[in-house]
Structures are given as C-alpha cells and as structure tokens.
Amino acid sequence: MFENVGWIVEARIREGKRAEFEAVFEEIVAQTRQEGGTLNYQYYVSDEGDVLVNERFANVESAHVHVTNWDNFAERWTAAAPATRMVHLGNLPEELRERHAALVPELLKPLNGFAR
Numbered sequence: 001m002f003e004n005v006g007w008i009v010e011a012r013i014r015e016g017k018r019a020e021f022e023a024v025f026e027e028i029v030a031q032t033r034q035e036g037g038t039l040n041y042q043y044y045v046s047d048e049g050d051v052l053v054n055e056r057f058a059n060v061e062s063a064h065v066h067v068t069n070w071d072n073f074a075e076r077w078t079a080a081a082p083a084t085r086m087v088h089l090g091n092l093p094e095e096l097r098e099r100h101a102a103l104v105p106e107l108l109k110p111l112n113g114f115a116r
Contacts, residue, residue, distance in 0.1 A: 002110045005090035006056035011081040013049035021080035028073045037062020
C-alpha cells in the first residue's frame with residue numbers, strides 16, 4: 001500500500017543540554033541532507049524541550065543508510081536528549097526494526113491513505 005517507510009522519535013532535552021543537542025542535530029541534519037533516499041527529516045521542539053523527529057525514507061535500503069550514518073551521532077544525541085518513545089511506520093523488515101530494539105519501538109502498519 002505505502003512504498004515509503006519511516007518512524008517518529010520523541011525525546012526530551014536534558015536540563016542544561018540544549019546547546020549540545022542543537023550542535024549535534026545541526027551536524028546530523030547536514031549529513032542526512034546528503035542521503036538521497038531520505039524524503040523527510042524534520043525536527044520539532046517545544047519551549048520545554050520536548051522533541052519530535054519525523055523521518056521518512058524512499059525505501060528500506062535508504063532507511064538502513066540513514067541508521068548507519070546516525071550511529072556516528074547517536075551517543076552525543078542521546079546524551080543530550082534521550083528518546084522517550086519511538087514509533088515505526090510502515091512495513092519495516094525485522095532486520096531494520098532490530099537496529100532500534102533498544103528504544104522498544106511500536107510498529108504501526110499501513111491501513112489507508114496516500115502520500116504525494
């Protein structure tokens with residue numbers, strides 16, 4: 001039904017770590033911009049430090065490329081803003097889901113709708 005796959009990550013910026021978080025996400029956004037198969041990579045943040053990252057990829061291979069690149073930033077990212085929730089969106093194969101196992105993501109499968 002849906003050709004794309006993706007996920008949503010929610011996190012909370014630690015007290016006093018906003019500058020560190022902003023520095024690492026600037027770097028990873030610049031890196032991710034170069035990934036041809038990354039369709040959406042969008043950060044949202046509240047004044048209180050709640051973070052939501054919306055990620056969508058053209059296909060499973062593109063998602064694997066992104067996770068491999070993200071591994072270079074993961075330690076700094078999670079030290080500044082540990083994830084509080086993750087939701088996988090689409091028909092993600094087990095080998096890709098396992099790469100996020102530490103975050104215990106919820107899997108939501110396609111039901112209906114469209115993307116442009």
